[in-house]
Amino acid sequence: MGKAIGMVEYTTIAIGIQAADTMVKTADVDIIEAQTVCPGKYIALISGELSAVKAAVEASKAKFSSNLIDSFVLGNPHEDIFPAIYGASDPGDVGALGVLETFSAASIIVAADVAAKTAIVKLIELRIAKGMCGKSYMLLTGEVAAVEAAIEKAKAALKDEATVIGSSVIARPDRKLWKTIL
Numbered sequence: 001m002g003k004a005i006g007m008v009e010y011t012t013i014a015i016g017i018q019a020a021d022t023m024v025k026t027a028d029v030d031i032i033e034a035q036t037v038c039p040g041k042y043i044a045l046i047s048g049e050l051s052a053v054k055a056a057v058e059a060s061k062a063k064f065s066s067n068l069i070d071s072f073v074l075g076n077p078h079e080d081i082f083p084a085i086y087g088a089s090d091p092g093d094v095g096a097l098g099v100l101e102t103f104s105a106a107s108i109i110v111a112a113d114v115a116a117k118t119a120i121v122k123l124i125e126l127r128i129a130k131g132m133c134g135k136s137y138m139l140l141t142g143e144v145a146a147v148e149a150a151i152e153k154a155k156a157a158l159k160d161e162a163t164v165i166g167s168s169v170i171a172r173p174d175r176k177l178w179k180t181i182l
Contacts, residue, residue, distance in 0.1 A: 003077075004047065004077070005032070006072060008064075012042065015042070016041070016042020020042075023059065027053070032047050050073070054073050070107055074113055080116050091124045097147070098150060098168070099166075100138050100154055101137040111138060111154035111158055115153065122142060124141055125139045
């Protein structure tokens with residue numbers, strides 16, 4: 001199996017740290033990011049072989065299920081995910097702007113992976129629950145039809161409509177807006 005990523009999101013910092021420890025003790029995975037996010041939630045993002053990531057996430061979920069907010073496992077995540085998470089994405093020529101906002105940190109990464117694999121779009125940014133009361137959002141660009149398709153498919157993939165707060169597609173964002181985003 002190839003590289004995979006997984007995440008758990010917990011209601012408390014203490015449980016989140018224990019969960020991260022459980023994951024690395026359960027399987028041969030690396031912690032990409034483990035930290036507090038607003039409002040006092042804790043996320044742990046791991047990588048490794050798909051079977052190891054699945055085992056680690058499942059062990060964490062089983063042990064700390066009462067504090068779990070959300071989780072995911074993605075095999076073969078889209079290459080745009082990590083630059084977008086770290087704000088290092090180079091969108092190149094920008095077109096339409098797509099925005100999707102969610103209540104959970106884990107769901108925005110899943111949505112971004114689906115969106116990037118649905119159409120020819122470029123992920124610009126994934127803002128994961130930092131400074132936003134636990135909400136998360138993604139920004140992407142491409143041709144209008146591609147951005148619309150990507151956003152709609154991402155929303156459908158989340159299944160739980162309560163997770164999606166809102167979305168928009170702006171066909172031709174003004175240059176002044178792009179300057180604030182890029």
